[in-house]
Amino acid sequence: MTAKTVNKLAVPGATLHYEVTGSGPVLLLIAGGFMDGGVFDAIVGQLAADYTVVAYDPRGNSRSPYDGTPTDEQVDRSAEDALALIDEVAGDEPAYVFGSGSGAITGLDLIARHSDRVRMLVAHEPPSIELLPDALTARAFFLDVYDTFQGDGVDAAMLLFAGGTGLDDDEPPAPEDLRPEFREAMERMQANAPTFFEYKMLPFTRWRPHLDALKTVADKIVPAAGVDSAAHLPGRPIEVIADELGWPVVGFPGGHSGYASHPTQFATLLARVLEAEIS
Secondary structure: OOOEEEEEEEEOOEEEEEEEEOOOOEEEEEOOOOOOHHHHHHHHHHHOOOOEEEEEOOOOOOOOOEOOOOOOOOHHHHHHHHHHHHHHHHOOOOEEEEEEOHHHHHHHHHHHHOHHHEEEEEEEOOOOHHHOOOHHHHHHHHHHHHHHHHHHOHHHHHHHHHHHHOHHHOOOOOHHHOOHHHHHHHHHHHOOHHHHHHHHHHHHHOOOOOHHHHHOOHHHEEEEEEOOOOOOOOOOHHHHHHHHHOOOOEEEOOOOOHHHHOHHHHHHHHHHHHHOOOO
């Protein structure tokens, strides 16, 4: 098994927990929503054969605590966190980046503003709903989730959120079927849900990608979505982005969390996509 090192990096307003596995070019994995770096555990080993894989807990999630009182997240601050990790691990070299969900939004802002630090971005289902023709409906849905969280609590909000985004179609293993370490990781990530609903969900979904800036680096961006989730709310905006960039959407195995449900196939395709880098 490839050795993994566990590290901490102080950034303005938080301390980031990150883990480094393997050797070779740096591949930064950015989790979305209330997930943390552990959500990628099933694909890290395979990718670490060819890459220095960096997985981290986004600020406020799990082992990356805020320094002070939490406030609404800013996408550009999240992108600066990703940049700090690239600088820390890759030095002067640019990094490959894979982001999923709001992690893909972080990646899009990162490459728009710091394109020289990104070798290739695979943007997997960024929920950039402001690009959709029915943006008003999508915006109202997320506001309903937020109001449900405020009035009825996290469990009610989670049910509404999962149903409206198609995430309830994902079929993770039953907790009793998981090894203890994976069960612990799931419980750790579930505990981030209140932070996500309170401080992250609305700022990220209301962020509008810098399409003009992205077009200038279109050859470094791979639009991606799960083959089982492309028609759901998180998967739909990448179609708009792909059309603007002039690239097709790459269909990855499974749904929104295909990296967890279909890890071998997902990691194999991701490696192939990274190998096809346009020079």
